[in-house]
Amino acid sequence: MTTVEIFVGIFEGFRVTATVTALGLLYAVPFALVFGVAQYLTKGMARLAITAVIEFWRSSAVIILLFVFYYVLPVIDIQLPAITVAAMVLGLNAGGYGSQAVRAGLQSLDRGQFEAAAALGLPRRHILALIELPQALTRMAPTFINQLIQLIKGTALVSLVTLTDMTFRAKEIAESEYNPVGVYTSLLLAYFVICYPVTVFGRWVEQRIGGRKGLTNEF
Amino acid sequence: MNSDGQPMRQTAPWPVEISQHHSAHPPDRTVAVEAAALNKWFGSFHALKDINLAVPQGSRIVICGPSGSGKSTLIRCANGLETFQGGTIRIGGAELTGDEKQLQKIRRTVGMVFQQFNLFPHLTVMANCTLALRRVLGKSRSEAVGIAVHYLERVRIPEQAHKYPAQLSGGQQQRVAIARALCMNPRIMLFDEPTSSLDPEMVKEVLDVMIDLAADGMTMLCVTHEMGFAREAADQVVFMDQGRIVETASPATFFAAPSQERTRLFLNKMLR
Numbered sequence: 001m002t003t004v005e006i007f008v009g010i011f012e013g014f015r016v017t018a019t020v021t022a023l024g025l026l027y028a029v030p031f032a033l034v035f036g037v038a039q040y041l042t043k044g045m046a047r048l049a050i051t052a053v054i055e056f057w058r059s060s061a062v063i064i065l066l067f068v069f070y071y072v073l074p075v076i077d078i079q080l081p082a083i084t085v086a087a088m089v090l091g092l093n094a095g096g097y098g099s100q101a102v103r104a105g106l107q108s109l110d111r112g113q114f115e116a117a118a119a120l121g122l123p124r125r126h127i128l129a130l131i132e133l134p135q136a137l138t139r140m141a142p143t144f145i146n147q148l149i150q151l152i153k154g155t156a157l158v159s160l161v162t163l164t165d166m167t168f169r170a171k172e173i174a175e176s177e178y179n180p181v182g183v184y185t186s187l188l189l190a191y192f193v194i195c196y197p198v199t200v201f202g203r204w205v206e207q208r209i210g211g212r213k214g215l216t217n218e219f
Numbered sequence: 220m221n222s223d224g225q226p227m228r229q230t231a232p233w234p235v236e237i238s239q240h241h242s243a244h245p246p247d248r249t250v251a252v253e254a255a256a257l258n259k260w261f262g263s264f265h266a267l268k269d270i271n272l273a274v275p276q277g278s279r280i281v282i283c284g285p286s287g288s289g290k291s292t293l294i295r296c297a298n299g300l301e302t303f304q305g306g307t308i309r310i311g312g313a314e315l316t317g318d319e320k321q322l323q324k325i326r327r328t329v330g331m332v333f334q335q336f337n338l339f340p341h342l343t344v345m346a347n348c349t350l351a352l353r354r355v356l357g358k359s360r361s362e363a364v365g366i367a368v369h370y371l372e373r374v375r376i377p378e379q380a381h382k383y384p385a386q387l388s389g390g391q392q393q394r395v396a397i398a399r400a401l402c403m404n405p406r407i408m409l410f411d412e413p414t415s416s417l418d419p420e421m422v423k424e425v426l427d428v429m430i431d432l433a434a435d436g437m438t439m440l441c442v443t444h445e446m447g448f449a450r451e452a453a454d455q456v457v458f459m460d461q462g463r464i465v466e467t468a469s470p471a472t473f474f475a476a477p478s479q480e481r482t483r484l485f486l487n488k489m490l491r
Contacts, residue, residue, distance in 0.1 A: 110335075110337070112333055112335050112337035113337060113339065115300055115333070115337065116331075116333060116337035116338070116339070116396075117339070118300065118326065119298055119300065119326055119329070119330075119331040119400075120326065120327075120350070120351035120355060120399070120400075120403060121323050121324070121325075121326040121327035121351060121355045121403070122323075122350075122351060122354060122355055123323055123355075124319070126354050126355075130350065130354065131339055134341050135339075135340065135341050138341065
C-alpha cells in the first residue's frame with residue numbers, strides 16, 4: 001500500500017469520527033450551558049447536587065466511562081448502541097469542562113452589570129439572557145474552540161467500543177500491512193488535517209471578538 | 220407621544236400593587252423614600268446605625284460624608300441592591316419586603332446611576348436605553364426609540380446613539396447612564412457618587428445634567444462629594460459618619476453654620 005492508499009484507507013473512518021464529534025457536541029453544548037448556568041445561580045444543596053453531576057462527568061476517565069456504559073450496563077439489561085455511548089460519554093465529558101468555562105465566564109463579569117440591570121427592573125431570567133450570558137459567552141469562545149479540538153481528538157478512543165473510526169481503520173490497516181510506522185504516521189497526520197482548520201477558525205473568532213468590543217445594537 | 224413626536228413628560232403614578240402591601244398604614248405617596256430605624260451589618264461590621272431619613276417627593280437630598288460612612292450602602296438599600304437587618308424602607312409608601320416580584324416593580328420607579336456607570340458594553344447606547352423599555356415596560360421598538368432619543372437629547376448626546384459604551388468618554392458614558400435611567404420615567408433618581416470616577420474636566424458636564432434635572436423638579440437622592448452641586452441643587456444636605464446620620468440641614472445652614480463639630484471638621488477638609 002502506498003502512503004496515499006493508507007491515508008485514503010484511514011479516512012474511511014472519517015464518517016464515524018465526524019458523527020461521534022457532531023453527536024458529542026449535541027450533548028456537550030446543552031450540558032455546558034445548563035449546568036454552568038445552574039451552578040452559577042444555585043446555592044446550598046441544589047448547587048452541591050449540580051456540582052456532583054458535573055464532577056462525575058469531568059473527573060472520570062473517558063476510557064473507563066466508555067467501558068462501563070458499553071460493557072457493564074448490559075449486565076443490568078441496558079444495551080446502548082456503541083455510537084450513542086461514544087457520543088454521550090465524550091460529549092458529557094467535554095460538557096463538564098465546558099460548564100466550568102460557562103460558570104467562570106459568568107462569575108468573571110463585573111457585579112455592576114447585574115446591579116445595573118436589576119436596578120432597571122429586569123427580571124432575573126432577562127438579566128441572565130440579555131446581559132450576563134452574551135458577555136460571558138464572548139469571553140468563553142476561545143475556551144469552547146479548545147474543547148471542540150479536545151473532543152475531536154478524544155474520539156480516537158471510540159475504536160475501543162467497536163466503532164470503525166479513523167483510529168480503528170488505522171489499526172486494521174496496520175495489522176494487515178505490517179507497516180505500523182507508515183500507518184500511524186498517516187493517522188497522526190489525519191487528525192492534524194482535521195484539527196488544524198478548527199484552530200485557525202478559533203484564532204479568527206478570537207480576533208473578531210477582540211477587534212470589536214460590542215456585539216449587537218439589537219437584542 | 221404628543222404632537223411634535225416627543226414622549227409625554229408625565230410622571231407615572233406609583234404602581235397600585237406596591238401600595239397594596241400596606242393596608243394597615245395608608246401609603247404616603249408624598250414621600251418617595253423613607254428609611255426608619257434602618258440597621259445593616261456586613262458580618263460583624265455595623266454599617267448603618269438607626270438611620271431615619273425621609274425623601275419627600277420633589278425634594279433633592281445630598282448625602283455626604285467620609286468614605287466608609289455608609290452613605291453608598293444607604294442609597295443602595297433604597298432600591299434593594301443591599302439587604303438590611305433591622306428597620307424598614309418604604310418606597311412610595313410601600314414597605315420593601317424582599318419579595319423578588321415586588322422589588323422588580325419598585326425598581327421600575329426608582330432610577331439609579333452608579334459610580335462606575337455600568338453601561339452594558341455589548342449593547343449600543345440606543346440599546347442600553349431601550350432594553351428595559353422594551354423588556355420591562357413592553358413598549359414597541361419605535362416607541363422605545365422615541366423615548367430614548369428624547370432623553371439622549373436631554374443629556375445632550377443624541378448623536379452617540381449608535382456607538383458602543385467603550386467608544387465614549389467617561390462623562391459621555393455617565394450621561395448615557397443617566398438617560399438610561401430616565402427612560403423608565405422614574406419617580407426618584409438615586410445617584411451613587413456619579414462623578415467620583417470621572418476625569419476632572421468631565422465632572423461639569425455630568426453635574427450640569429443633574430442640575431437641569433433638579434431644576435425640572437426630579438426627586439433626587441444623591442451621594443456625592445461635589446459640594447458645589449449640594450449648594451446649588453440640594454434642598455437638604457445629610458452628613459453621615461461611621462454609619463450614623465450626624466447632621467441634616469439646608470445647604471445654607473450646612474455650609475455656613477453646621478451644628479456638629481464632626482461636620483465642621485469634615486467641611487474644613489472638603490472645602491480647604
